Amino acid sequence: MVDINHRERTIKVKIVYYGPAVGGKTSNLKVLFERALGTRRGQFLSINSRQDRTILCDLLPLRSGGFRGYELKLQLAAVPGQAIYAASRRVILKGVDGIVFVANSATDRWHESQQSFQEMTGNLLAQQLDPRRIPLVLQYNKRDLPEVMPIADLSRALNDRRAPEFPAVATRGEGVLETFSCILSLVVDVLCRSFATLQLPPGQTVAAWTQQAVEGMFGATRLDQPREPVQPEALALDPDVAASDESPGHLKLQVFTAQDALVGGAAAPETRATDSLAESYAEASAELGLAVSELREERDLLRVRLEEVQRALELATEEPGQTDVETRVRAILQVLVRASRASGATLLLYTGEAAQVLALSPLVGDPLSRTVWGAAHVDELRTLAEPRVEEADASLELAEALRDGMPSFEAVAFVPLRSAERLLGLALLYFGPYAALPTRDRLVHLGFLARVLSGPLEALAAREAALAGDRLKVLSRASATAVASLLTRLPPELARRQPLRIADVLGPLRMPGISVDVPSATATVPGDAALLRFAFASLVRQCETDALERGQIPEVSVRVEEKEGAVSVHITGGGRASVMSAPESGPDLSDAELSVVQSIVGLHGGVLVSGRGEGQAVHFTVELVGA
Ligand SMILES: Nc1nc2c(ncn2[C@@H]2O[C@H](COP(=O)(O)OP(=O)(O)OP(=O)(O)O)[C@@H](O)[C@H]2O)c(=O)[nH]1
Ligand SMILES: [Mg+2]
Numbered sequence: 001m002v003d004i005n006h007r008e009r010t011i012k013v014k015i016v017y018y019g020p021a022v023g024g025k026t027s028n029l030k031v032l033f034e035r036a037l038g039t040r041r042g043q044f045l046s047i048n049s050r051q052d053r054t055i056l057c058d059l060l061p062l063r064s065g066g067f068r069g070y071e072l073k074l075q076l077a078a079v080p081g082q083a084i085y086a087a088s089r090r091v092i093l094k095g096v097d098g099i100v101f102v103a104n105s106a107t108d109r110w111h112e113s114q115q116s117f118q119e120m121t122g123n124l125l126a127q128q129l130d131p132r133r134i135p136l137v138l139q140y141n142k143r144d145l146p147e148v149m150p151i152a153d154l155s156r157a158l159n160d161r162r163a164p165e166f167p168a169v170a171t172r173g174e175g176v177l178e179t180f181s182c183i184l185s186l187v188v189d190v191l192c193r194s195f196a197t198l199q200l201p202p203g204q205t206v207a208a209w210t211q212q213a214v215e216g217m218f219g220a221t222r223l224d225q226p227r228e229p230v231q232p233e234a235l236a237l238d239p240d241v242a243a244s245d246e247s248p249g250h251l252k253l254q255v256f257t258a259q260d261a262l263v264g265g266a267a268a269p270e271t272r273a274t275d276s277l278a279e280s281y282a283e284a285s286a287e288l289g290l291a292v293s294e295l296r297e298e299r300d301l302l303r304v305r306l307e308e309v310q311r312a313l314e315l316a317t318e319e320p321g322q323t324d325v326e327t328r329v330r331a332i333l334q335v336l337v338r339a340s341r342a343s344g345a346t347l348l349l350y351t352g353e354a355a356q357v358l359a360l361s362p363l364v365g366d367p368l369s370r371t372v373w374g375a376a377h378v379d380e381l382r383t384l385a386e387p388r389v390e391e392a393d394a395s396l397e398l399a400e401a402l403r404d405g406m407p408s409f410e411a412v413a414f415v416p417l418r419s420a421e422r423l424l425g426l427a428l429l430y431f432g433p434y435a436a437l438p439t440r441d442r443l444v445h446l447g448f449l450a451r452v453l454s455g456p457l458e459a460l461a462a463r464e465a466a467l468a469g470d471r472l473k474v475l476s477r478a479s480a481t482a483v484a485s486l487l488t489r490l491p492p493e494l495a496r497r498q499p500l501r502i503a504d505v506l507g508p509l510r511m512p513g514i515s516v517d518v519p520s521a522t523a524t525v526p527g528d529a530a531l532l533r534f535a536f537a538s539l540v541r542q543c544e545t546d547a548l549e550r551g552q553i554p555e556v557s558v559r560v561e562e563k564e565g566a567v568s569v570h571i572t573g574g575g576r577a578s579v580m581s582a583p584e585s586g587p588d589l590s591d592a593e594l595s596v597v598q599s600i601v602g603l604h605g606g607v608l609v610s611g612r613g614e615g616q617a618v619h620f621t622v623e624l625v626g627a
Contacts, residue, residue, distance in 0.1 A: 001095040002191060004070070009439045011070045011198075013187055014077065014095055018120050019102035020112035021053070021081030024141040027170035028102060029060045029078050031223060032180060033250060035173070036062055040217045042297050044250045052252075054080035057092050061293050064213040066436035067188065068198050069391065069411060072213075074184070075293075081116065093123050098135035098187040100179055102170075103158060105140045105148040110157075117158050131161075135186035138165040139179045144172070173223035177214065181221065185210035201410075204433060212434050305445055308339045312452040325460060329358055332453045333427060336415055339449055340438050342429035344407065348378065349425045351461035367405045368412060368428060374401040382423050387415040387446045389437055402430070411437050415446050417454040424457040480592035487599035497526040497604075499627040502560055502567055505532050509540055509558060518560040523567050524627040527604045535600040536569065538593050539620045543573030546618045552577055565626045574617040 003012040017025040026046065033044040042061035049055050058078040063071060079089040101120065103113035124131045140154050151167060159165055164182045168175025189206045191198050200209065214221055312335050315328065333347045337360065346366040349356040357366050368374035374397075391411040392399040402409040409430040417425040427450070431437055438446065502525055503518040510516040525532075540556050547554035552575030561568040594610070601608045606624040613619050 002097055002194075004195070007440060009070050009437055010073055011067065011191065012073045012075065013097045013191075014075045015098045015100065015183055015187065016093055016096045017058075017076065017078040017100045017102055018089070018093070018116070019079075019081055020104055020109065020116040021083070022109075023081055023102045023104040023113065023116075024139075024168070024170040025078035025081065025102045026054055026058050028100070028139070028141075028168075028176050028179070029058050029076055030250070031170060031173045031176045032062070032076065032218075033060050035177075035218050035220070035223050037217060037219060039063075040065070041249070042293055042300070045253070045293060046250065047253045053082060054078060055085065056080065056088050059293055061297060062217060064184065065216045066431070066434050067191070067209065067213075068200070069431070069435070069437040070198075071436035072188075086119070089119070090123050090126070093120070094127065096124075096129070096134070097190070098137075098183045100137050100139055100183050101158070102139045102141050103154060105142045105154065105167075106145050107147040107149055110149050110154070113154070114157055135183060135190055136161070136163040137179055137183045137186065138163055139168050139170075139175060140165065141168045141170050141175075143167045143174075144169045175224075177218060177221060177223045181210055181214045184213065201433065209434065216434070305339070308335060308445075308449060309452065311335050312449045316452050316455040318456070325463075326358070328456055329425075329460070330360070332417075332456060333358065333360055335449060335453065336427050336429060336446060339446055340413055340415075340429045340442065341436065342413065343432040343435050344409065344430040346428045346430075347425050348428070349457075349460075350382075350423055351425070351457060362407065363430070366428060367409065367430060368401050370405065371397070371401045373397040377401075378426065378428070381414055381416075381426060384414055384416045384423075384426070385418070387413060387438075387443045387450065389413045389443065391437070407432060409433075410435070413438055413443070413446070415450050417450050417457050419454055419458045419461070424454055424461055478592075480596050484592065484595040484599050487596060487603065497528070499524045499526055500529050500532070502569070505529055506536060506558055506560070506569070508533065509537060513544075513554055514540055514556045514558065516558045520560075520562050523560060523562045525567050525604070525624045526627045527624070531600045532604065535597045535622070536571070538597050539571045539622070542593070542620070543571060543618055546573050547575035550575070550616070562626070567624045567626050569622045569624070570619065571622075572613065572617065572619040 001014075004010075005012075017028055019025050029044065033041060040063050042063075045059045046054065047056035047058075057080065058076075060076040062074040062076060064074060065072070077092050079085070079092045099120070101117060103117075104110070121131045124134060138155075138159050140149075140151055142148065151165075155165055164186075166175045166179045166182070168179060170176055185206050188210060192200055192206060200206065211221065312332075315331055315335065318328070329347060329349065333345055336342075337345045344360065344363045344367075346357055346359045346363055348366065348369075349358060357369070359365055366378075369378055377398075389411055390398060390413075392402045392409070398412075402412060410433050411431040413429040413431070415427040415429065416423055417427065501521070502523045503521045505525075506516050506518060536558070540558065543556045544554040547556075554573065554575045556574070557570075557572045559570045559572070561570065594608075598608050601622055601624075604624055606622055609621045609623070611619060
């Protein structure tokens with residue numbers, strides 16, 4: 001019975017391999033397990049006798065990837081074929097969504113296949129399932145044996161409903177994936193027809209979906225050729241169960257049975273009492289098996305999430321200079337892509353003056369920002385606090401923006417990366433038609449990762465701000481140099497010289513952190529008030545910058561001294577120690593600005609002296625001729 005969980009965005013489907021003893025059911029599952037990519041398979045659990053015959057079942061969880069935004073989880077189960085395990089077969093068949101009947105082609109075993117098929121029909125009817133309608137694929141296995149029934153005879157005997165059928169040699173992988181692909185497509189076809197929300201969008205077919213799903217799970221559509229070396233996917237579902245030709249993830253539970261005691265002897269007698277006992281035992285164990293495999297899946301998921309958080313923390317604590325900016329930002333985006341399993345991604349960076357777009361291959365630009373509506377929509381999302389998903393069906397405009405490009409997408413997740421006060425970046429994670437969309441739970445996880453990853457982005461923003469500051473400094477240095485050269489070429493008589501009260505010139509500089517002390521309020525100098533005030537203000541600023549660069553809160557004193565007709569203005573820097581860390585000192589503008597001050601002082605027939613006093617604080621003295 002299909003189990004759809006809208007909250008977790010999962011669809012669970014059960015496919016049962018049914019058939020006579022030693023027909024090759026376990027062999028089919030084993031091959032599928034061995035050849036499935038590490039990220040797509042869970043642990044393969046077999047409950048066997050010591051002779052490796054199935055006693056209870058084989059369970060193999062597989063993930064097919066996304067189907068209409070949902071993750072399709074397949075539980076493959078193989079029944080035990082031996083006659084005495086009839087109870088287990090009934091239990092395993094409960095809630096089945098699709099059946100692969102594995103018949104033994106050997107001439108001398110053919111009646112066992114027939115009996116098993118009849119038994120299966122009865123079991124389905126007992127569950128109110130119509131044996132003529134349930135998705136069914138027949139596999140005629142062991143075609144390599146010397147004496148096999150012709151396929152036409154097997155087909156005539158077993159397949160009067162004309163279900164799809166495949167010859168196979170399971171031990172060599174022949175026909176195994178073909179059989180599996182076929183049952184998967186039949187089950188998916190039923191899903192599309194039974195649930196309105198799961199209908200495929202126009203232009204997509206079940207056959208095309210199945211082909212990409214199978215390729216996504218196995219990296220191939222046939223298994224009878226040796227596998228191309230697969231790129232190990234970055235984050236395997238279970239690191240212990242990584243894709244390999246050995247099968248470390250195959251857990252076999254061997255159970256001692258009465259048969260083991262009489263190896264080679266007759267089968268244990270079957271009585272009604274032991275039958276019902278066996279049935280309840282089988283039921284409990286099968287449920288336990290399913291629960292264990294779900295718990296294991298949950299554990300695997302948590303492990304993967306932990307790895308993602310570790311990677312995010314690594315990026316957050318990496319020294320800023322270690323890798324270049326683009327590599328770091330790319331790494332940040334990759335963490336989010338892996339955690340969301342998106343098919344494409346871009347990051348809109350708001351750390352600099354203009355927004356920048358970084359796109360991960362195969363994208364070259366941001367698909368959503370291409371349309372006018374999309375660009376405006378992205379802009380609206382600048383206040384977004386937590387990740388969210390939007391699906392193409394939500395609006396015509398979104399559908400157009402997502403579906404019309406190459407590649408085309410069905411949904412987008414927005415993940416904001418924020419500092420305490422502003423948006424530093426917006427990750428846009430795009431999902432293709434065959435992708436599973438993040439569940440609510442996964443969105444919370446993405447939100448957490450985004451908070452960790454906003455650290456490195458904040459450092460980046462600070463660096464960009466510093467660079468912008470440097471650019472500004474270069475610019476003002478250039479203009480200061482230009483002014484200085486203009487002033488030196490100005491004939492002295494052009495400067496206005498009128499008697500100025502020095503107290504009026506310096507008064508406006510007084511503010512918190514700047515003390516102005518003019519003992520004789522009447523001291524006057526001949527000159528240009530605006531130019532002189534500019535010169536003194538520049539010197540005060542030099543002192544302030546100097547203090548800041550030494551990690552202090554600036555305290556500047558301006559003091560006037562009048563002696564023998566000359567007026568001296570002493571400007572002394574300094575500051576209180578502060579907890580601020582000293583900003584990196586970039587190229588400063590002191591030289592250019594000082595030459596402007598020098599020119600102004602020169603125009604007024606004065607001199608500028610500078611130096612450093614005790615505690616290394618800078619100080620300036622301007623000597624002017626009194627009026
Ligand atoms: N020659 C040959 N042997 C096969 C083939 N498929 C499976 N076998 C062998 O047949 C034996 C039984 O295979 P299983 O896959 O365990 O059969 P089963 O249907 O699971 O059997 P039960 O668990 O008892 O129901 C094993 O020794 C397999 O190696 C095949 O296509 N050709
Ligand atoms: Mg078996």
